[in-house]
Amino acid sequence: MLQLLRYYEILLDYSSLLFYNILAMSGYYYIFTYGCQMNVHESEKIAGLLREIGYVQSSDCETADVIVFNTCCIRDTAEKKILGNIGDVKHLKKNNPSLIVAVVGCMTQQKGIAESLKNKFPFVNIILGTHNIEELPKLVSDIDNKIIKRQISVSSEDNPEICETMPIYRTSGTNAWVNIMYGCNNFCTYCIVPYVRGRERSRAPETILSEIKNLLANGYKEITLLGQNVDSYSYEGYDFAYLLEKISEIGGKFRVRFMTSHPKDFNGKVIDIIKNSPNICNNIHLPVQSGSNRILGLMNRRYTRERYLEIIDEIYDKIPSAGITSDIMVGFPTETDEDFQDTLSLTERVRFSNAFTFVYSPRNGTVAAGMEQLPYSVKRERIKTLVALQNKISAEKSLDYIDNIEEILVEDVNPKKPGTVCGRTESGRLVTFSGEKALIGEFVNVKITSAKSSALWGVKE
Numbered sequence: 001m002l003q004l005l006r007y008y009e010i011l012l013d014y015s016s017l018l019f020y021n022i023l024a025m026s027g028y029y030y031i032f033t034y035g036c037q038m039n040v041h042e043s044e045k046i047a048g049l050l051r052e053i054g055y056v057q058s059s060d061c062e063t064a065d066v067i068v069f070n071t072c073c074i075r076d077t078a079e080k081k082i083l084g085n086i087g088d089v090k091h092l093k094k095n096n097p098s099l100i101v102a103v104v105g106c107m108t109q110q111k112g113i114a115e116s117l118k119n120k121f122p123f124v125n126i127i128l129g130t131h132n133i134e135e136l137p138k139l140v141s142d143i144d145n146k147i148i149k150r151q152i153s154v155s156s157e158d159n160p161e162i163c164e165t166m167p168i169y170r171t172s173g174t175n176a177w178v179n180i181m182y183g184c185n186n187f188c189t190y191c192i193v194p195y196v197r198g199r200e201r202s203r204a205p206e207t208i209l210s211e212i213k214n215l216l217a218n219g220y221k222e223i224t225l226l227g228q229n230v231d232s233y234s235y236e237g238y239d240f241a242y243l244l245e246k247i248s249e250i251g252g253k254f255r256v257r258f259m260t261s262h263p264k265d266f267n268g269k270v271i272d273i274i275k276n277s278p279n280i281c282n283n284i285h286l287p288v289q290s291g292s293n294r295i296l297g298l299m300n301r302r303y304t305r306e307r308y309l310e311i312i313d314e315i316y317d318k319i320p321s322a323g324i325t326s327d328i329m330v331g332f333p334t335e336t337d338e339d340f341q342d343t344l345s346l347t348e349r350v351r352f353s354n355a356f357t358f359v360y361s362p363r364n365g366t367v368a369a370g371m372e373q374l375p376y377s378v379k380r381e382r383i384k385t386l387v388a389l390q391n392k393i394s395a396e397k398s399l400d401y402i403d404n405i406e407e408i409l410v411e412d413v414n415p416k417k418p419g420t421v422c423g424r425t426e427s428g429r430l431v432t433f434s435g436e437k438a439l440i441g442e443f444v445n446v447k448i449t450s451a452k453s454s455a456l457w458g459v460k461e
């Protein structure tokens with residue numbers, strides 16, 4: 001009976017498809033996604049791959065036939081959570097012995113981790129690295145057809161070819177993520193990314209432009225360009241400024257955002273294009289990490305506090321309404337009170353509209369993991385002070401919006417307040433106002449009437 005019900009649900013999910021497609025269906029998938037937007041987009045590719053072999057999305061992991069953990073190893077806390085979550089699905093195998101469990105993503109690329117996952121979780125069937133995710137459908141089919149039971153496939157290749165034929169099942173509403181490059185060459189001493197994502201590889205501009213044109217033709221209103229360091233995009237002599245300019249020349253009403261920028265590569269050409277192109281949002285995420293030159297040197301960030309502030313001044317000078325956000329770390333090895341005061345004074349000076357503030361955690365295999373570590377109590381006090389300062393600045397900056405008329409791209413209904421919808425200003429601030437679901441995907445002028453912390457409220461003009 002359960003089987004019949006399951007089959008009936010699958011029929012409903014695919015009711016618009018032809019009969020022969022229904023016969024090809026295989027069951028349900030559920031994906032756990034950890035980490036940043038890059039990983040959210042990777043999960044859209046994993047979903048695309050699974051849908052190609054007939055799987056459809058399950059609303060929870062209990063009813064899934066394939067469970068995928070798309071992991072992230074950037075922070076220690078994420079890694080611990082992932083290991084706990086993998087352990088938690090073991091019992092599902094008892095009820096459904098044919099359940100297939102896969103662990104993919106950058107955690108598996110770390111030295112020795114694939115082997116340790118294999119030993120620790122014997123019920124995991126597939127372990128795949130970041131460079132060979134396209135093998136997933138074949139492995140799932142082979143396990144489903146009892147050809148194999150388990151497979152580990154992790155390539156240590158630093159410069160793998162970019163797969164341009166990956167199917168993508170997009171789930172991000174009005175926004176579509178578009179990778180412009182992969183990997184990183186920077187080797188910041190605290191960061192594991194270059195070890196697990198390989199060297200920088202950029203996609204051809206014409207391929208990116210054609211993907212974007214296609215997305216716009218399909219109704220997407222916002223494109224977010226993704227890369228570990230978009231400013232070092234480089235393809236046969238074409239740079240990031242060129243790419244942005246070409247995208248801005250595509251006709252029609254849409255918005256472009258991009259992340260993440262690196263202060264060492266961010267330049268005036270990019271600022272000019274943002275200023276002169278109505279489609280390119282004046283929302284710039286420029287991670288500073290620390291305000292101390294000594295710590296920036298130890299981090300191998302390759303810019304100084306002075307250079308960072310010079311860039312900020314140029315942005316505000318050319319684009320006064322820019323929304324600048326940042327990543328700020330506290331507790332890097334050997335960070336003194338004086339170093340921390342430098343971070344606070346930089347935060348005060350820049351007045352970020354928002355910042356992702358976090359405590360340094362050592363990652364195995366990175367240079368900083370071998371440096372002298374600070375006690376947690378020091379890190380805890382510093383993060384509290386930094387968060388309080390940034391919250392105060394965000395709240396003050398919110399007041400600057402009051403009485404402004406802002407153009408909002410409506411993204412969603414606000415589930416906490418029926419009858420209201422929310423979306424972002426060009427500068428990236430979230431605004432809530434009265435409106436119906438039908439407004440999703442529309443550009444609406446909204447007068448900002450009140451503000452609390454970094455959230456804004458308004459009324460439709």
Ligand code: SF4
Nearest residue numbers: 184186187188191193
């Ligand atoms: S730029 Fe630095 S922090 Fe960013 S991904 Fe590369 S190594 Fe990591």
